[in-house]
Amino acid sequence: MENTKGRKKGAWIYEEDKLLKACINKYGEGKWHLVPQRAGLNRCRKSCRLRWLNYLSPNIKRESFAEDEIDMILRLHKLLGNRWSLIAGRLPGRTSNDVKNYWHTNLLKKVVSKKEEKKEKEKPKETMKMHEVIKPRPLTLSSNFGKHYFVKQQNCNVPIDCDDDTETARVPNQIANCASSNSQPSLGNIPIPFEMWSDSLWNFGEEVGSEIIGSCSSLQEKNFNMKFPNVDDSFWDFNLCDFNSLWDI
DNA sequence: AATACCCACAACCGCATCTTT
């Protein structure tokens, strides 16, 4: 089988693998556009790259997925969705293709049936009364904080509740470990991708270029419920529910 | 034994993003 440019397609044979391996061992990974020529292969660069990354690379684990790996996939998928490369990045020796295939052949059905089961359970029965849902609030702080700002932290890019006088920072629960270390926030060992917490989760400031992106002057009273600026109910519906249910598969 | 079906996984394709010119 050949493509329109006369390049070979379809399954790789032993000799081709050998050539590709030798090429990568000699020149290293990368510069994929040069690989077919260097290796003497009549394959397109994409095909070479894929063959190496998904099959020939010595780092690849060949054995079946272990319990803890499956558990990790389920949790990460709940957090990240179909971002297979990110998920695979947390599983040493596994490729995105492996994870994706495993998901589609083994886990998808399980997850779908579990969801349906849950839906069935949660179906309101006629005898049940409707309950008011109380939405979570991020923080309840005591009074002696003085003047507070939400500050966009320089290296972390996360808004923190900052005390003017002491320069101490108090952060919403889920990202406490980020503000303290100036690193990416995480849930356990799993780093939360930048775009999740910067754009959808914490991006409630209007003025991105400014250090101060919001302020709260109502902190004079004893015990208060702090409200983040520009955050509507859907913020909590989407983000908090998602995080809290992450460990409950 | 023949056929149909299912599963696992390798491979392809199109698109988005990044890098270089």
Add this chain to the structure above:
DNA sequence: CAAAGATGCGGTTGTGGGTAT
């Protein structure tokens, strides 16, 4: 700054092997 090329990613398909009928 724009265009072109390179790279990476996710969705989908193709194929071979195993199992059921």
